[in-house]
Amino acid sequence: EDQVTQSPEALRLQEGESSSLNCSYTVSGLRGLFWYRQDPGKGPEFLFTLYSAGEEKEKERLKATLTKKESFLHITAPKPEDSATYLCAVQAGSSASKIIFGSGTRLSIRP
Amino acid sequence: GAVVSQHPSWVICKSGTSVKIECRSLDFQATTMFWYRQFPKQSLMLMATSNEGSKATYEQGVEKDKFLINHASLTLSTLTVTSAHPEDSSFYICSAGTGYHANTEAFFGQGTRLTVV
Numbered sequence: 001e002d003q004v005t006q007s008p009e010a011l012r013l014q015e016g017e018s019s020s021l022n023c024s025y026t027v028s029g030l031r032g033l034f035w036y037r038q039d040p041g042k043g044p045e046f047l048f049t050l051y052s053a054g055e056e057k058e059k060e061r062l063k064a065t066l067t068k069k070e071s072f073l074h075i076t077a078p079k080p081e082d083s084a085t086y087l088c089a090v091q092a093g094s095s096a097s098k099i100i101f102g103s104g105t106r107l108s109i110r111p
Numbered sequence: 112g113a114v115v116s117q118h119p120s121w122v123i124c125k126s127g128t129s130v131k132i133e134c135r136s137l138d139f140q141a142t143t144m145f146w147y148r149q150f151p152k153q154s155l156m157l158m159a160t161s162n163e164g165s166k167a168t169y170e171q172g173v174e175k176d177k178f179l180i181n182h183a184s185l186t187l188s189t190l191t192v193t194s195a196h197p198e199d200s201s202f203y204i205c206s207a208g209t210g211y212h213a214n215t216e217a218f219f220g221q222g223t224r225l226t227v228v
Contacts, residue, residue: 043204043219087154101154
């Protein structure tokens with residue numbers, strides 16, 4: 001069964017304290033892995049798409065990496081405005097429409 | 112990025128009534144749109160996939176007669192919750208896919224908070 005697991009469930013950091021969020025997946029035929037940011041009461045905001053192991057993408061203080069089993073979202077010197085829930089999702093299998101979301105990591109940055 | 116507009120952002124309705132939620136892609140043509148449901152502190156659960164001009168494909172366990180989806184054009188999909196009950200209260204989110212591999216670059220609407228009283 002295709003699965004996406006995110007850890008930790010919640011993470012509290014001090015402003016400027018770098019860390020990483022993990023997304024582990026077991027799917028048949030990965031087509032793409034996505035990272036989204038979601039603020040309370042709002043829809044997810046697209047951050048990155050990764051397609052193959054070894055791929056990396058960066059945006060401001062965020063950097064996403066991908067291996068054959070997991071993806072990391074590294075956050076460098078975070079600011080309070082980076083506080084949000086970060087969602088990982090995978091698109092897999094023969095159906096181009098099937099997408100599976102992880103449960104998310106609630107990130108809180110203290111000033 | 113592309114813009115997906117969802118309306119309304121919140122709605123309160125009485126039990127037994129129907130509610131329609133609209134999802135529009137504002138600056139691109141979305142051949143495929145997706146509808147999700149999200150409970151508090153939980154992740155998004157795909158309900159159905161709608162392709163323009165054809166019937167929606169529902170995920171296992173989602174009642175197609177209760178959650179009516181219409182994808183009338185390349186820029187508009189609607190979700191109607193029929194005969195709503197309190198257990199249907201949730202956060203409903205749509206997303207629109209671009210390109211052949213739908214959802215490869217998926218952009219989400221702002222979500223609709225439905226409360227059934």
